[in-house]
Amino acid sequence: MQTNVLGKTFRSVSGVGLGTWQLGADWGNVSESDALAVLAASAEAGVTFFDTADVYGDGRSEQVIGKFLRDHTAGTTVTVATKMGRRMEQVPENYVLSNFRAWTDRSRKNLGVDTLDLVQLHCPPTAVVTSDEVYDALDTLVAEGAIANYGLSVETCDQALAAIARPNVATIQIILNAFRLKPLDAVLPAAKAAGVGIIARVPLASGLLAGKYTPATAFAANDHRNFNRDGSAFDVGETFSGVDYTVGLEAAGKFAELASTVEGTTAQAALAWVSQLDGVSSVIPGARSTEQARANAAAGSLPELGAAFNAGVSEIYDSLLRADIHPRW
Incomplete structure:
Protein backbone atom coordinates (compact mmCIF):
# COMPACT_ATOMS: atom_id res chain seq x y z
CA MET A 1 0.00 0.00 0.00
CA GLN A 2 1.29 3.43 -0.97
CA THR A 3 1.69 5.75 2.05
CA ASN A 4 1.86 9.54 2.26
CA VAL A 5 2.33 12.26 4.85
CA LEU A 6 -1.01 13.71 5.94
CA GLY A 7 -0.14 17.37 5.61
CA LYS A 8 0.79 19.25 8.76
CA THR A 9 -0.27 16.35 10.98
CA PHE A 10 3.02 14.78 9.83
CA ARG A 11 1.37 11.37 10.20
CA SER A 12 2.01 8.64 7.66
CA VAL A 13 -1.29 7.35 6.24
CA SER A 14 -2.33 4.92 3.55
CA GLY A 15 -2.87 6.38 0.09
CA VAL A 16 -6.27 4.71 0.08
CA GLY A 17 -8.22 5.26 3.29
CA LEU A 18 -11.79 4.46 4.26
CA GLY A 19 -14.75 6.81 4.31
CA THR A 20 -17.32 5.71 6.89
CA TRP A 21 -20.48 7.69 6.15
CA GLN A 22 -22.17 4.47 5.06
CA LEU A 23 -21.25 2.75 8.35
CA GLY A 24 -23.54 5.19 10.12
CA ALA A 25 -26.41 3.54 8.22
CA ASP A 26 -27.55 6.88 6.84
CA TRP A 27 -28.01 5.43 3.36
CA GLY A 28 -28.95 1.77 3.45
CA ASN A 29 -28.82 -0.52 6.47
CA VAL A 30 -25.44 -1.69 7.77
CA SER A 31 -25.35 -3.79 10.94
CA GLU A 32 -22.73 -3.15 13.61
CA SER A 33 -21.12 -6.53 12.95
CA ASP A 34 -20.87 -5.78 9.24
CA ALA A 35 -19.46 -2.33 9.95
CA LEU A 36 -16.81 -3.78 12.26
CA ALA A 37 -15.96 -6.39 9.62
CA VAL A 38 -15.44 -3.64 7.01
CA LEU A 39 -13.11 -1.77 9.36
CA VAL A 47 -5.61 0.98 5.36
CA THR A 48 -4.42 3.26 8.16
CA PHE A 49 -6.77 6.22 7.70
CA PHE A 50 -10.47 6.30 8.62
CA ASP A 51 -12.63 9.35 7.94
CA THR A 52 -15.87 9.87 9.85
CA ALA A 53 -18.11 12.67 11.20
CA ASP A 54 -20.16 13.34 14.31
CA VAL A 55 -23.37 13.34 12.27
CA TYR A 56 -22.85 10.02 10.49
CA GLY A 57 -25.63 7.98 12.03
CA ASP A 58 -25.83 10.66 14.76
CA GLY A 59 -22.50 9.41 16.10
CA ARG A 60 -22.92 5.72 15.26
CA SER A 61 -20.02 5.73 12.80
CA GLU A 62 -17.68 7.23 15.40
CA GLN A 63 -18.89 4.75 18.02
CA VAL A 64 -18.27 1.75 15.76
CA ILE A 65 -14.77 3.01 14.96
CA GLY A 66 -14.16 3.52 18.68
CA LYS A 67 -15.19 -0.07 19.39
CA PHE A 68 -12.94 -1.32 16.61
CA LEU A 69 -9.97 0.61 17.97
CA ARG A 70 -10.53 -0.72 21.49
CA ASP A 71 -10.71 -4.29 20.21
CA HIS A 72 -7.66 -3.96 17.93
CA THR A 73 -5.13 -2.15 20.08
CA ALA A 74 -2.32 -4.57 19.24
CA GLY A 75 -0.56 -4.00 15.94
CA THR A 76 -3.10 -1.53 14.54
CA THR A 77 -2.09 2.09 14.03
CA VAL A 78 -4.95 4.04 12.50
CA THR A 79 -5.36 7.79 12.15
CA VAL A 80 -8.99 8.81 12.57
CA ALA A 81 -10.28 12.06 11.11
CA THR A 82 -13.69 13.23 12.21
CA LYS A 83 -15.76 16.28 11.34
CA MET A 84 -17.92 18.76 13.22
CA GLY A 85 -20.29 21.61 12.48
CA ARG A 86 -23.46 20.01 11.16
CA ARG A 87 -25.17 19.24 14.45
CA MET A 88 -26.72 22.71 14.33
CA GLU A 89 -27.82 25.05 11.59
CA GLN A 90 -24.80 25.94 9.42
CA VAL A 91 -24.78 29.68 10.15
CA PRO A 92 -21.65 31.62 11.17
CA GLU A 93 -22.88 32.43 14.68
CA ASN A 94 -22.89 28.71 15.58
CA TYR A 95 -19.18 28.24 14.82
CA VAL A 96 -17.91 29.34 18.22
CA LEU A 97 -15.58 27.88 20.83
CA SER A 98 -18.33 26.71 23.20
CA ASN A 99 -19.96 24.66 20.46
CA PHE A 100 -16.61 23.39 19.25
CA ARG A 101 -15.85 22.17 22.77
CA ALA A 102 -19.23 20.42 23.04
CA TRP A 103 -18.92 18.77 19.64
CA THR A 104 -15.36 17.59 20.15
CA ASP A 105 -16.15 16.31 23.65
CA ARG A 106 -18.93 14.21 22.14
CA SER A 107 -16.62 12.85 19.42
CA ARG A 108 -13.91 12.07 21.98
CA LYS A 109 -16.44 10.07 23.98
CA ASN A 110 -17.77 8.29 20.88
CA LEU A 111 -14.27 7.35 19.74
CA GLY A 112 -12.98 6.62 23.23
CA VAL A 113 -9.94 8.89 23.01
CA ASP A 114 -8.61 11.83 24.98
CA THR A 115 -7.30 13.71 21.94
CA LEU A 116 -8.80 13.58 18.46
CA ASP A 117 -6.20 12.98 15.73
CA LEU A 118 -7.79 15.37 13.25
CA VAL A 119 -11.01 17.40 13.35
CA GLN A 120 -12.37 19.00 10.21
CA LEU A 121 -15.04 21.66 9.94
CA HIS A 122 -17.78 19.91 8.00
CA CYS A 123 -18.47 21.92 4.83
CA PRO A 124 -19.05 25.24 6.61
CA PRO A 125 -20.31 28.43 4.92
CA THR A 126 -17.70 30.63 3.25
CA ALA A 127 -18.08 33.23 6.01
CA VAL A 128 -16.81 30.60 8.46
CA VAL A 129 -13.92 29.59 6.23
CA THR A 130 -12.70 33.21 6.18
CA SER A 131 -13.28 34.03 9.88
CA ASP A 132 -10.28 34.85 12.08
CA GLU A 133 -12.28 33.98 15.20
CA VAL A 134 -12.97 30.46 13.95
CA TYR A 135 -9.27 29.68 13.57
CA ASP A 136 -8.54 31.24 16.97
CA ALA A 137 -11.10 28.86 18.50
CA LEU A 138 -9.60 25.86 16.71
CA ASP A 139 -6.13 26.87 17.91
CA THR A 140 -7.53 26.96 21.44
CA LEU A 141 -8.75 23.37 21.13
CA VAL A 142 -5.27 22.31 20.06
CA ALA A 143 -3.71 24.18 22.99
CA GLU A 144 -6.16 22.51 25.38
CA GLY A 145 -5.31 19.06 24.05
CA ALA A 146 -8.80 18.20 22.83
CA ILE A 147 -7.57 17.89 19.24
CA ALA A 148 -4.13 17.32 17.78
CA ASN A 149 -4.78 18.90 14.38
CA TYR A 150 -7.54 20.57 12.42
CA GLY A 151 -8.59 20.97 8.83
CA LEU A 152 -11.61 21.79 6.72
CA SER A 153 -13.88 19.78 4.49
CA VAL A 154 -15.04 22.15 1.76
CA GLU A 155 -17.37 22.29 -1.20
CA THR A 156 -15.55 24.72 -3.49
CA CYS A 157 -12.02 25.35 -4.68
CA ASP A 158 -12.26 28.98 -3.54
CA GLN A 159 -13.02 27.81 0.01
CA ALA A 160 -10.09 25.39 -0.16
CA LEU A 161 -7.69 28.12 -1.22
CA ALA A 162 -8.87 30.45 1.55
CA ALA A 163 -8.32 27.74 4.16
CA ILE A 164 -4.94 26.68 2.79
CA ALA A 165 -3.72 30.24 3.39
CA ARG A 166 -4.26 29.82 7.15
CA PRO A 167 -0.99 28.80 8.85
CA ASN A 168 -2.32 26.05 11.13
CA VAL A 169 -4.68 24.28 8.74
CA ALA A 170 -3.29 20.75 8.44
CA THR A 171 -5.59 19.27 5.80
CA ILE A 172 -8.24 20.05 3.23
CA GLN A 173 -10.90 17.54 2.28
CA ILE A 174 -12.48 18.14 -1.11
CA ILE A 175 -14.40 16.24 -3.78
CA LEU A 176 -11.86 15.01 -6.30
CA ASN A 177 -12.42 12.33 -8.90
CA ALA A 178 -12.31 11.78 -12.65
CA PHE A 179 -15.57 13.76 -12.96
CA ARG A 180 -14.37 16.67 -10.77
CA LEU A 181 -11.04 17.96 -12.04
CA LYS A 182 -11.07 21.60 -10.99
CA PRO A 183 -8.99 21.02 -7.80
CA LEU A 184 -6.07 20.09 -10.06
CA ASP A 185 -5.89 23.66 -11.39
CA ALA A 186 -4.97 25.55 -8.22
CA VAL A 187 -5.90 23.67 -5.04
CA LEU A 188 -3.42 20.81 -5.29
CA PRO A 189 -0.47 23.08 -6.16
CA ALA A 190 -1.34 25.53 -3.37
CA ALA A 191 -1.74 22.76 -0.82
CA LYS A 192 1.56 21.18 -1.78
CA ALA A 193 3.35 24.51 -1.51
CA ALA A 194 1.86 25.12 1.95
CA GLY A 195 2.43 21.58 3.24
CA VAL A 196 -1.32 20.99 3.56
CA GLY A 197 -2.61 17.46 3.05
CA ILE A 198 -5.40 16.75 0.57
CA ILE A 199 -8.06 14.21 1.49
CA ALA A 200 -10.04 13.28 -1.63
CA ARG A 201 -13.66 12.40 -0.98
CA VAL A 202 -16.43 11.05 -3.26
CA PRO A 203 -13.71 9.43 -5.40
CA LEU A 204 -16.17 7.19 -7.24
CA ALA A 205 -18.77 9.93 -7.83
CA SER A 206 -21.27 8.15 -5.56
CA GLY A 207 -20.58 4.90 -7.39
CA LEU A 208 -20.89 6.15 -10.96
CA LEU A 209 -17.20 5.55 -11.59
CA ALA A 210 -17.53 1.89 -10.61
CA GLY A 211 -19.30 1.45 -13.93
CA LYS A 212 -22.12 -0.72 -12.61
CA TYR A 213 -25.15 1.60 -12.70
CA THR A 214 -27.80 1.67 -15.42
CA PRO A 215 -30.88 3.85 -16.04
CA ALA A 216 -32.89 1.20 -14.16
CA THR A 217 -30.71 1.15 -11.03
CA ALA A 218 -32.85 1.84 -7.95
CA PHE A 219 -31.60 3.34 -4.69
CA ALA A 220 -33.19 3.09 -1.24
CA ALA A 221 -35.49 5.87 -0.09
CA ASN A 222 -32.97 6.96 2.57
CA ASP A 223 -30.06 6.89 0.09
CA HIS A 224 -28.80 10.33 -0.91
CA ARG A 225 -28.44 9.04 -4.48
CA ASN A 226 -32.21 8.99 -4.44
CA PHE A 227 -33.30 11.99 -2.35
CA ASN A 228 -30.49 14.49 -3.02
CA ARG A 229 -30.14 14.44 -6.79
CA ASP A 230 -31.54 17.96 -6.91
CA GLY A 231 -29.58 19.17 -3.88
CA SER A 232 -32.66 19.47 -1.68
CA ALA A 233 -30.93 17.99 1.39
CA PHE A 234 -27.36 19.26 1.01
CA ASP A 235 -24.97 20.44 -1.69
CA VAL A 236 -25.85 18.62 -4.90
CA GLY A 237 -22.16 18.23 -5.62
CA GLU A 238 -22.02 15.53 -2.94
CA THR A 239 -24.33 13.27 -4.98
CA PHE A 240 -22.86 11.88 -8.21
CA SER A 241 -20.38 14.78 -7.87
CA GLY A 242 -23.11 17.09 -9.15
CA VAL A 243 -23.22 15.30 -12.50
CA ASP A 244 -26.60 14.75 -14.11
CA TYR A 245 -27.31 11.04 -13.73
CA THR A 246 -27.97 10.38 -17.42
CA VAL A 247 -24.86 12.26 -18.51
CA GLY A 248 -22.96 10.53 -15.73
CA LEU A 249 -23.88 7.12 -17.09
CA GLU A 250 -22.52 8.10 -20.49
CA ALA A 251 -19.30 9.40 -18.96
CA ALA A 252 -19.02 6.30 -16.78
CA GLY A 253 -19.28 4.10 -19.83
CA LYS A 254 -16.40 5.92 -21.48
CA PHE A 255 -14.38 5.73 -18.27
CA ALA A 256 -14.98 1.97 -18.10
CA GLU A 257 -13.59 1.64 -21.62
CA LEU A 258 -10.53 3.62 -20.56
CA ALA A 259 -10.11 1.55 -17.40
CA SER A 260 -10.10 -1.65 -19.46
CA THR A 261 -6.69 -0.61 -20.78
CA VAL A 262 -5.02 -0.79 -17.36
CA GLU A 263 -4.70 -3.23 -14.50
CA GLY A 264 -7.56 -3.71 -12.03
CA THR A 265 -11.29 -3.12 -12.06
CA THR A 266 -12.99 0.06 -13.22
CA ALA A 267 -13.48 1.21 -9.62
CA GLN A 268 -9.87 0.42 -8.74
CA ALA A 269 -8.65 2.43 -11.72
CA ALA A 270 -10.77 5.39 -10.58
CA LEU A 271 -9.35 5.19 -7.06
CA ALA A 272 -5.79 4.70 -8.26
CA TRP A 273 -6.06 7.72 -10.54
CA VAL A 274 -6.92 9.95 -7.56
CA SER A 275 -4.43 8.40 -5.15
CA GLN A 276 -1.61 8.81 -7.67
CA LEU A 277 -2.17 12.55 -8.09
CA ASP A 278 0.73 14.62 -6.80
CA GLY A 279 -0.33 16.22 -3.53
CA VAL A 280 -3.13 13.84 -2.54
CA SER A 281 -2.52 12.37 0.92
CA SER A 282 -5.37 9.88 0.97
CA VAL A 283 -8.48 9.04 -1.02
CA ILE A 284 -11.44 7.86 1.06
CA PRO A 285 -13.89 5.54 -0.72
CA GLY A 286 -16.66 4.00 1.33
CA ALA A 287 -17.26 0.26 1.57
CA ARG A 288 -20.32 -1.71 2.59
CA SER A 289 -18.75 -5.18 2.52
CA THR A 290 -15.42 -6.78 3.33
CA GLU A 291 -14.95 -7.67 -0.34
CA GLN A 292 -15.41 -4.06 -1.37
CA ALA A 293 -13.08 -2.87 1.39
CA ARG A 294 -10.31 -5.20 0.22
CA ALA A 295 -10.82 -4.28 -3.43
CA ASN A 296 -10.65 -0.57 -2.63
CA ALA A 297 -7.45 -1.01 -0.63
CA ALA A 298 -5.85 -2.96 -3.47
CA ALA A 299 -6.15 0.15 -5.66
CA GLY A 300 -3.40 1.68 -3.53
CA SER A 301 -0.93 -0.84 -4.90
CA LEU A 302 -1.67 -0.55 -8.62
CA PRO A 303 1.12 0.50 -11.00
CA GLU A 304 1.25 4.07 -12.29
CA LEU A 305 -1.60 4.56 -14.75
CA GLY A 306 0.47 6.75 -17.05
CA ALA A 307 0.09 9.72 -19.36
CA ALA A 308 -2.28 8.08 -21.83
CA PHE A 309 -4.75 7.25 -19.07
CA ASN A 310 -4.55 10.78 -17.68
CA ALA A 311 -5.22 12.19 -21.13
CA GLY A 312 -8.24 9.93 -21.44
CA VAL A 313 -9.66 11.21 -18.15
CA SER A 314 -9.24 14.79 -19.34
CA GLU A 315 -10.92 14.05 -22.67
CA ILE A 316 -14.01 12.57 -20.99
CA TYR A 317 -14.24 15.53 -18.63
CA ASP A 318 -13.74 18.14 -21.32
CA SER A 319 -16.24 16.62 -23.75
CA LEU A 320 -19.07 15.74 -21.37
CA LEU A 321 -18.71 17.44 -17.99
CA ARG A 322 -16.53 20.53 -17.88
CA ALA A 323 -19.13 23.06 -19.05
CA ASP A 324 -21.60 22.09 -16.30
CA ILE A 325 -19.24 21.12 -13.49
CA HIS A 326 -16.14 23.32 -13.66
CA PRO A 327 -17.78 26.72 -13.03
CA ARG A 328 -19.83 25.53 -10.03
CA TRP A 329 -17.33 24.22 -7.50
Missing part, protein backbone atom coordinates in the same frame (compact mmCIF):
# COMPACT_ATOMS: atom_id res chain seq x y z
CA ALA A 40 -11.15 -4.95 10.11
CA ALA A 41 -10.86 -5.95 6.45
CA SER A 42 -9.64 -2.46 5.56
CA ALA A 43 -7.00 -2.46 8.29
CA GLU A 44 -5.85 -5.94 7.34
CA ALA A 45 -5.44 -4.74 3.75
CA GLY A 46 -3.16 -1.89 4.83
